[in-house]
Amino acid sequence: MIKAQGLRKTFTTRSRKGTQTVEAVRGVDLQVGKGEIFGVLGPNGAGKTTTIRMLATLIAPDAGQAVIADHDLLKEPAAVRRKLGYVSQAGGVEDIMSARAQIMMAARIHGVADPKRAADDVLKRFDLTEMADRPGRTLSGGQKRRVSIALGLVHDPPLLFLDEPTTGLDPQNRANLWDRIKQLRESGTSVLLSTHYLDEADVLCDRLVIVDHGQIVAEGTPAELKRGVSGDVITLRVDGLETAAETLKPFAREIRVDEDVLRVYVDDGEHTLPALLRTLEERGIRLSSIALDRCTLDDVFLAHTGRSLRDTGADA
Numbered sequence: 001m002i003k004a005q006g007l008r009k010t011f012t013t014r015s016r017k018g019t020q021t022v023e024a025v026r027g028v029d030l031q032v033g034k035g036e037i038f039g040v041l042g043p044n045g046a047g048k049t050t051t052i053r054m055l056a057t058l059i060a061p062d063a064g065q066a067v068i069a070d071h072d073l074l075k076e077p078a079a080v081r082r083k084l085g086y087v088s089q090a091g092g093v094e095d096i097m098s099a100r101a102q103i104m105m106a107a108r109i110h111g112v113a114d115p116k117r118a119a120d121d122v123l124k125r126f127d128l129t130e131m132a133d134r135p136g137r138t139l140s141g142g143q144k145r146r147v148s149i150a151l152g153l154v155h156d157p158p159l160l161f162l163d164e165p166t167t168g169l170d171p172q173n174r175a176n177l178w179d180r181i182k183q184l185r186e187s188g189t190s191v192l193l194s195t196h197y198l199d200e201a202d203v204l205c206d207r208l209v210i211v212d213h214g215q216i217v218a219e220g221t222p223a224e225l226k227r228g229v230s231g232d233v234i235t236l237r238v239d240g241l242e243t244a245a246e247t248l249k250p251f252a253r254e255i256r257v258d259e260d261v262l263r264v265y266v267d268d269g270e271h272t273l274p275a276l277l278r279t280l281e282e283r284g285i286r287l288s289s290i291a292l293d294r295c296t297l298d299d300v301f302l303a304h305t306g307r308s309l310r311d312t313g314a315d316a
């Protein structure tokens with residue numbers, strides 16, 4: 001559905017203080033299959049929105065190329081646009097018009113043959129029929145987000161771009177939206193979504209890329225990415241982090257000192273733990289807490305960037 005190579009975008013802004021240049025996207029390649037939920041995971045400012053906006057024909061790349069739904073992004077932007085739905089971070093739900101009127105207008109703009117019927121269908125699909133005739137401003141955050149997705153889907157595109165679809169929603173509304181996004185996959189729609197939520201990428205995405213500073217640092221299924229780092233992670237708080245790290249080296253594939261905790265990456269946590277505890281005791285290293293976890297996508301991010309996505313303030 002998407003095959004993109006070498007996408008680049010640099011923004012230059014001029015102000016009284018001088019010229020500022022930001023390399024927002026620095027050579028991104030990605031491939032999204034039909035009926036796949038594909039994620040772009042990264043911290044704030046990583047270049048996720050810029051990547052999506054280039055693929056959605058909203059801004060021109062400085063370099064690179066892409067074929068989307070069998071059309072060339074640069075040579076046939078109008079044909080590409082007909083094949084996609086785009087839901088921005090802001091959502092684009094208008095305050096005064098009703099949800100139904102907004103969706104019917106979007107259907108007309110897309111040249112849908114029967115706008116009323118298309119709006120009714122998508123309203124029903126997103127459980128919005130009851131509030132369809134209320135002005136946009138009276139809808140809750142979760143309802144508004146559903147309307148924004150309905151706006152992107154009313155012309156039944158084979159590809160939907162969702163830019164941070166659940167940011168700002170409470171856990172219940174997020175879970176509800178995840179279910180709806182999964183249903184899109186079942187109906188054959190390909191979805192490319194950006195997110196800074198680790199759990200969202202893990203639960204929802206068939207495959208994903210992790211981006212940082214405009215570049216892809218890792219790519220794969222959530223399981224592949226986690227396997228690539230290591231099986232389990234033992235997180236310890238101890239007195240004397242550096243000494244403990246040195247002592248535990250023989251047990252680990254990798255050890256990281258991350259602020260005030262030690263992360264010990266091991267193949268088999270359950271069997272490593274008893275021997276590791278014995279060693280700490282023998283060396284007189286005082287332990288204040290210990291936890292054994294399966295690897296998360298944050299460990300993957302940490303392994304590739306040296307920072308935790310949580311520390312960037314991106315993840316909730």
Ligand SMILES: Nc1ncnc2c1ncn2[C@@H]1O[C@H](COP(=O)(O)OP(=O)(O)OP(=O)(O)O)[C@@H](O)[C@H]1O
Nearest residue numbers: 011013022024043044045046047048049050051196
């Ligand atoms: N129109 C623009 N003019 C100047 N700089 C821009 C513009 N759009 C984006 N940038 C800069 O490009 C970088 C990437 O921004 P982008 O919005 O793509 O990141 P993001 O990963 O989507 O972040 P977030 O999660 O905060 O939305 C940032 O440093 C941003 O400030």
